[in-house]
Amino acid sequence: MGIFSRFRDIIHSNINAMLDKAEEPEKLIRLMIQEMEETLVELKADCARTMAQAARIAREHDMLAAAAGRWGEKAELAVDKGREDMAREALLEKRDLEARANVVAGELAAVEGLIEACREDIATLEEKLASAKERQRTLLARHMRATGRKRMREDVSRADSSEALQRFEAFEARIDRLEAEAELSGTTASRRRPTEDQSLDARFDRLAADEDVERELAQIKSRRAQ
Incomplete structure (x- = not known):
């Protein structure tokens, strides 16, 4: 898959919708972030190459324009010297160089348009990447909270079924039984208590x-x- 094909897929993708439907959203978003980062690196490299090409074309245009200017000066010199034939040849050279410079100027404008579009693509992808990383942090926090709750519930479950708790409950039941026996014993004694105890x-x-x-x-x- 080419760089711009991957870029279009990423830009047109709905990250939130994909994550909501995914069985493993954390794994999916990790892969998405990796894909975005790799695409971003390639986009920047491609943009850098295009900028270098624009610089080369600009230098070529400047050289052609400068050469055309020099032939224009030569034509003026030939006229001053009364050499119209040489002036015509100089003007022909000047016209040819200006035509070539115009072509190169068109190429330069096209390349500069590519650079501008590439910068916009980079900005869009960086925005998508930032959104994905923010969603990753949210998912990580949710995962940590869910894991903590699960671990806490497992600890409570283990505590409920532990041998120590069973011994404690047995001890508590024994105390309840002793208290009940003491209460019944006190009631019987009060019934049999002689009048002189009053x-x-x-x-x-x-x-x-x-x-x-x-x-x-x-x-x-x-x-x-x-």
Whole structure:
């Protein structure tokens, strides 16, 4: 594939669309960047050769124009000396050189147009390359984040299934069982606790309540007897 064919393919390609459809976008963009860089190097080299050609053509044009100018001076000298025949020959040489200079000037204009187009192509390709490298950095950052999340989840998964966690859960279950047994034991003991374990105030309150009950009972008996 020629340099300009590759260049056209790159310029007309939609990098984002290609990456979105690719199964391995990182690998694809790495290859794209490599292709762009190689094409850019060849474009610059070709542009440099064209610029060198333009410089050579420009020198040739300047030489022809200078020679035509000298023959014009010779024609003037011949006229001054009364040698019209030599003046005509000098003018013919001048006209021939000017014609050749005009042809070379056309070649120079065409080559300069190629140089301008080549510079525009280089600028466009450099812009595409910068965009691709920016997308590469974005993909790399996303890959690092995804890899980090995956590694973290794998670590959590290993921790969940680790022997240490299982031992911890067994120990926790044992503590729960002991606490439940202690609570049940405390409830049974409170049910079997004798009255003398109660507080002194509670015992006096009970005595007062018993007296009230006995007094009310006596009143009922007295009414029934009457």
